[in-house]
Amino acid sequence: MKRLTIEFLLVLTSLAAGGLSPAANAAPQPAAAATADSSAPAPRPGGAGQTQSRAVTPGAIHISKTEADCDKVVAAAKALRAAGKSLAGTPKTCVSGRLVNGTAPGTAQDAGVDTLAAAVPAECNSGSDPSGTWWAQSRRSACQHTTFGLVVTEVPTGRILGTANFHAINTMTSSTTLARWSSTTSVWVWSWTGAGFPESSRGLLFGCPGDCLAAAGSYTHPAFDEWYGSSYFNVNNLTAGRIINSVSGEWQITMSSTKYGNSVTFTLPLADSRCDNTIGNRAAGCVLPGIPGVMGYSQSLNPAFVDHVYKAQLSGLPGRLGTGTYLKKLSNATKVAANGTKACPSSLVRPTGYSCDEYPFRSTYQGASTSGATLARSFPGCRMPDPQRTGSTGWSRCFIPTTQNSSAGGLLSAFYSNERMLDGDLYQVGYLP
Numbered sequence: 001m002k003r004l005t006i007e008f009l010l011v012l013t014s015l016a017a018g019g020l021s022p023a024a025n026a027a028p029q030p031a032a033a034a035t036a037d038s039s040a041p042a043p044r045p046g047g048a049g050q051t052q053s054r055a056v057t058p059g060a061i062h063i064s065k066t067e068a069d070c071d072k073v074v075a076a077a078k079a080l081r082a083a084g085k086s087l088a089g090t091p092k093t094c095v096s097g098r099l100v101n102g103t104a105p106g107t108a109q110d111a112g113v114d115t116l117a118a119a120v121p122a123e124c125n126s127g128s129d130p131s132g133t134w135w136a137q138s139r140r141s142a143c144q145h146t147t148f149g150l151v152v153t154e155v156p157t158g159r160i161l162g163t164a165n166f167h168a169i170n171t172m173t174s175s176t177t178l179a180r181w182s183s184t185t186s187v188w189v190w191s192w193t194g195a196g197f198p199e200s201s202r203g204l205l206f207g208c209p210g211d212c213l214a215a216a217g218s219y220t221h222p223a224f225d226e227w228y229g230s231s232y233f234n235v236n237n238l239t240a241g242r243i244i245n246s247v248s249g250e251w252q253i254t255m256s257s258t259k260y261g262n263s264v265t266f267t268l269p270l271a272d273s274r275c276d277n278t279i280g281n282r283a284a285g286c287v288l289p290g291i292p293g294v295m296g297y298s299q300s301l302n303p304a305f306v307d308h309v310y311k312a313q314l315s316g317l318p319g320r321l322g323t324g325t326y327l328k329k330l331s332n333a334t335k336v337a338a339n340g341t342k343a344c345p346s347s348l349v350r351p352t353g354y355s356c357d358e359y360p361f362r363s364t365y366q367g368a369s370t371s372g373a374t375l376a377r378s379f380p381g382c383r384m385p386d387p388q389r390t391g392s393t394g395w396s397r398c399f400i401p402t403t404q405n406s407s408a409g410g411l412l413s414a415f416y417s418n419e420r421m422l423d424g425d426l427y428q429v430g431y432l433p
Contacts, residue, residue: 061148062267063097070094070153077156091261093152100147100165124169134271139287139419140174148266150255152195162194172270179235179275179284185251189225198255207233207249238277238284247273279417292326293419293427304400305408306431311379312359312396318366321430328365331423339367343395351383354399368395
């Protein structure tokens with residue numbers, strides 16, 4: 001069985017009321033006078049509009065009856081005929097499924113295709129590459145555009161009586177309040193010949209065995225060559241503290257006709273996801289863990305904090321949006337505390353109204369202690385004893401107003417919770433106006 005490559009495209013998505021747009025990741029403006037300095041490097045763009053792709057466990061289309069299966073049916077019937085035996089009970093046709101790659105659009109028999117395009121992201125509309133790739137718009141949503149087909153073979157001659165090629169657009173969206181994945185499938189006949197056009201289709205969504213329960217859902221026939229399914233499955237058995245990796249599901253699409261000797265079912269896997277019940281004061285939920293998170297900090301809300309973090313990133317420390325470098329979430333409370341103690345020891349005398357801010361954050365594996373770093377750095381205006389340095393290792397620290405430090409820390413905690421960031425998950429930091 002050919003395996004389809006499933007990749008995820010990281011697209012900048014809403015992280016606040018207006019979302020992280022390309023303009024939102026522009027270079028931060030100088031902070032308040034307490035940290036701004038005319039000798040600081042001029043801010044540069046933060047990588048707005050760049051995307052990152054992430055591969056996850058690939059799924060493969062399963063076909064209930066293949067061309068090899070039909071070849072066996074034809075061969076058996078030919079053997080009966082050669083032996084002078086009756087073909088009673090032998091089907092007159094055998095229908096097999098197949099994968100279709102790069103089916104050319106624009107055939108004479110593609111009516112109704114454009115009606116699907118407006119309901120899905122551009123990566124998965126009827127004019128996009130039907131490669132079977134899963135594209136993620138965020139950690140909570142993804143879509144796929146894929147193709148498959150069938151062949152109607154006459155028995156026992158082996159003559160091809162007809163073909164049909166299908167396109168399917170599948171989506172999946174996780175709930176923000178439940179351990180649930182909702183999914184839709186839009187299937188249409190892209191082209192056909194002879195007896196290949198199916199007279200009916202049935203679609204069912206199934207969840208992962210053992211831990212998932214799918215709803216009945218719906219599967220309708222809005223046009224003569226289109227079918228549309230909508231359903232969901234709940235992820236069960238998520239007791240407190242449990243994490244279930246590789247949660248997935250599948251659409252089973254069955255094509256039938258009175259001209260077929262049998263029906264053929266195509267199983268279209270959803271993307272892999274992860275569900276957990278480990279976030280304090282939040283219900284269990286699910287995300288696409290292979291997609292890095294994007295934390296957006298407001299320049300107007302916390303200017304001194306943003307100024308420090310942005311300068312730290314420009315000096316070479318990891319995690320700036322669009323750079324291909326990431327911060328890695330650290331959950332161990334003892335190690336988090338050790339990071340904070342090393343980066344901002346109590347021996348540093350805090351100016352009145354100010355506190356010590358460190359980057360990379362103490363709640364990451366890139367923190368001062370867990371990274372094994374030995375050298376601190378700082379910037380003019382930060383009131384720290386450290387020199388300016390460059391490079392991808394070490395940490396930066398700066399005295400900033402305590403109110404901004406507390407605000408930024410609270411926003412980071414909320415981001416970890418909302419995006420279900422668990423130990424080892426990757427993310428980047430960008431900026432909102």
